[in-house]
Amino acid sequence: MSTQICFVMIVLDYDKRFSHNMDDEERKKRYKNLLTLLENSTKLSHAFETRLKKCKLEIIKADLEKANKVDENLPKTIENDSTKDSNNHPTEENEEYENYYLKLFQQPKLFKGTLKDYQKEGLLWIRTLFENGLNGILADDMGLGKTIQAIAFYCFLIEMGIQGPFLVIAPLSTIPNWLSEFSKFSPQLSTLLYHGSYTNRNEIRSQINVKHTVGKFDYFSIVITTYEILRMDTKVLKGYDWKYITIDEGHKLKNSLTLTSRCLREFACTNKLILTGTPIQNNMEELWTLLNLLIPKLFNDIKDFSSWFLIDNFHGTNNQIIDIATKDEVLNIIVKILKPFILRRQKMETNLNLPPKKEIVIYAPVTEQQHKLYMATLSREMNILLNKEPAIDVEESGVRAKRKCVESIERYTENRVIRKTEPEHKAVTKDKIVSLVLLNPFIQLKKISNHPYLVHMPLSPGRSSIHVDENIVKASGKFLILDAMLSKLKLLGHKVLLFSTMTQLLDLIEEFLIFRSYEYARLDGAMNIQTRVDAINTFTNDPNCFVMLISTRAGGLGLNLTAADTVIIFDSDWNPQCDLQAQDRCHRIGQVKPVVVYRLCTKSTVDEKILANAAAKRKLEKIVIGNGTFNRTTKVNLSNIKELMNLLESSDYDKQIQSNGFILSDEELDSLLDRSDMIKSTPKTDATQSAKHFKGEHNILRPAK
Numbered sequence: 001m002s003t004q005i006c007f008v009m010i011v012l013d014y015d016k017r018f019s020h021n022m023d024d025e026e027r028k029k030r031y032k033n034l035l036t037l038l039e040n041s042t043k044l045s046h047a048f049e050t051r052l053k054k055c056k057l058e059i060i061k062a063d064l065e066k067a068n069k070v071d072e073n074l075p076k077t078i079e080n081d082s083t084k085d086s087n088n089h090p091t092e093e094n095e096e097y098e099n100y101y102l103k104l105f106q107q108p109k110l111f112k113g114t115l116k117d118y119q120k121e122g123l124l125w126i127r128t129l130f131e132n133g134l135n136g137i138l139a140d141d142m143g144l145g146k147t148i149q150a151i152a153f154y155c156f157l158i159e160m161g162i163q164g165p166f167l168v169i170a171p172l173s174t175i176p177n178w179l180s181e182f183s184k185f186s187p188q189l190s191t192l193l194y195h196g197s198y199t200n201r202n203e204i205r206s207q208i209n210v211k212h213t214v215g216k217f218d219y220f221s222i223v224i225t226t227y228e229i230l231r232m233d234t235k236v237l238k239g240y241d242w243k244y245i246t247i248d249e250g251h252k253l254k255n256s257l258t259l260t261s262r263c264l265r266e267f268a269c270t271n272k273l274i275l276t277g278t279p280i281q282n283n284m285e286e287l288w289t290l291l292n293l294l295i296p297k298l299f300n301d302i303k304d305f306s307s308w309f310l311i312d313n314f315h316g317t318n319n320q321i322i323d324i325a326t327k328d329e330v331l332n333i334i335v336k337i338l339k340p341f342i343l344r345r346q347k348m349e350t351n352l353n354l355p356p357k358k359e360i361v362i363y364a365p366v367t368e369q370q371h372k373l374y375m376a377t378l379s380r381e382m383n384i385l386l387n388k389e390p391a392i393d394v395e396e397s398g399v400r401a402k403r404k405c406v407e408s409i410e411r412y413t414e415n416r417v418i419r420k421t422e423p424e425h426k427a428v429t430k431d432k433i434v435s436l437v438l439l440n441p442f443i444q445l446k447k448i449s450n451h452p453y454l455v456h457m458p459l460s461p462g463r464s465s466i467h468v469d470e471n472i473v474k475a476s477g478k479f480l481i482l483d484a485m486l487s488k489l490k491l492l493g494h495k496v497l498l499f500s501t502m503t504q505l506l507d508l509i510e511e512f513l514i515f516r517s518y519e520y521a522r523l524d525g526a527m528n529i530q531t532r533v534d535a536i537n538t539f540t541n542d543p544n545c546f547v548m549l550i551s552t553r554a555g556g557l558g559l560n561l562t563a564a565d566t567v568i569i570f571d572s573d574w575n576p577q578c579d580l581q582a583q584d585r586c587h588r589i590g591q592v593k594p595v596v597v598y599r600l601c602t603k604s605t606v607d608e609k610i611l612a613n614a615a616a617k618r619k620l621e622k623i624v625i626g627n628g629t630f631n632r633t634t635k636v637n638l639s640n641i642k643e644l645m646n647l648l649e650s651s652d653y654d655k656q657i658q659s660n661g662f663i664l665s666d667e668e669l670d671s672l673l674d675r676s677d678m679i680k681s682t683p684k685t686d687a688t689q690s691a692k693h694f695k696g697e698h699n700i701l702r703p704a705k
């Protein structure tokens, strides 16, 4: 049965089930759209896959020829394509035939590195879309070199005589990385950072249309700017005739109503590439937003998309989710439609041989102070919360309350929900400050689960700064665990990335690190580009710099921090993709040691709720893009119940550990920090390149003898 007939049958079935929600006209229109999408997508997928197979075959042949072992049995072609090529490409009877496909797979000369094979495939994919007048989402796992593939594509464009101007839009935190990757991998190309004050930007603009020459090619600088500047300067920037726009960390566009999405829509440039390691963050609408921006003709109606895709609620049981996902095979069809426009390779599918990574959840105990504040928040006992009752004063646990939390809650937090919420109660006394967020008790509970000082901060006598002594550790279960872990991690020579969603908490951890005399660097949203670069350089190059404190939202994107081999997620983000972004800062190309991610969670508190919510949210990503859905080798069948169940049941963590008391025993600590299981399985770091990569597949392509 042809795909189309099969599809029509599915559609008819679908028609019956959902007819009650739509009028006839509307329904017909949507099915027609879906049909057209599927048809176009299938053609495009086929075109790319055929091209890729031919390239691979020619590489193998060239490789074998070089080794003087030409195999007579090798087929001349792998597809029974006609000798005519509608795109005017050389055909197999043409002498240039082999060279053509070999060249297709060569990296541009202006690119001064060595692309890995999967990156060459990526380049070919971007090129195939471009040559078909289409755009796409390069969604490779974080750290596989999306930046490099985009840079190589700019090199390719310039070598093709396309002069630009070209634009890269990226979050501020990834700008230093773009600049350094351009200068490392295409040092001959000129880039222009479009950033700074109004006057600065005015000056920079005069250089956008200045031509440069490299070899025999003329081109304009590659302009690099941030989302923020794009929003501020849309009017002027849309006036340029951009030939290619790359949007880094595209998941930040979130929905079509965001200012950045709307600004981007005003740009005339049709050729765009979105880079994101986490294409599905919360729901399918976000993915649609990206596709609508890139291919508005195909993905033009959000209602279509949401009417086909009915499984955005992932809080049901796995069986319920599977029921919805397999009904009408809609999921399978949607995936086929999306396939040509999304390329995603996961680390384990590449031949990079990255060292292993494991993730351990550590359940921290609740201290007495935390418990009292937590219970008081739940029952809204104002006396206790306002610290009018000596029983919960920090002095109770032996701490002499002394110092002051200077800043108000709003300044500290990056969570939008919190930012909007004014603290309902705030009282500063001689020796402490009490800050309560009673309008949203959930936030207050989250703070208490992390550290009670976020609610009750002791002040230094006569000074407006926090008082730090042993109690900064004793007051919080997570700090007790952190303290024990850090001293051993330091002894063992590890370097640590420590993430938190709250900058107020980072302040507190910073006080603790100073108290314990650990050297550290810090990266948060309030820092400018240069301070960020300095912090990254210090952490990377100074062997004594032990910890890098990073705010999850501001510093989790696009950074390369492979000097660390340990990640501590002090408090989890509501969006699990943010934590995944965070941990992949050090599990990426360049990492030579096994990586362990420790996620701290305070037992029996909202922390557990956040983790459960994160697990539910990841189900969407698991079944839509999990297990190689958008690579070019796996043939996933998302109507297969068993496959779906396996995906849904796959655990997000390798191990869960619960501390039995307030102090970790030596054995507990040793078992927590033990990496011997990983060292044994650490693969060689030198990945084998070139055509050897394809030889496994070569056997599959060979006709049976």
Ligand SMILES: Nc1ncnc2c1ncn2[C@@H]1O[C@H](COP(=O)(O)OP(=O)(O)OP(=O)(O)O)[C@@H](O)[C@H]1O
Pocket: 113, 114, 115, 116, 119, 140, 141, 142, 143, 144, 145, 146, 147, 148, 177, 181, 276, 277, 557, 558, 559, 560, 584, 588, 589, 590
């Ligand atoms: N072919 C290559 N040769 C040498 N280094 C490489 C190559 N490809 C990638 N790298 C290095 O690997 C690291 C990760 O690459 P990059 O930052 O581009 O990943 P990414 O996929 O964009 O990650 P993220 O999603 O986190 O932004 C960088 O340090 C980069 O220089």
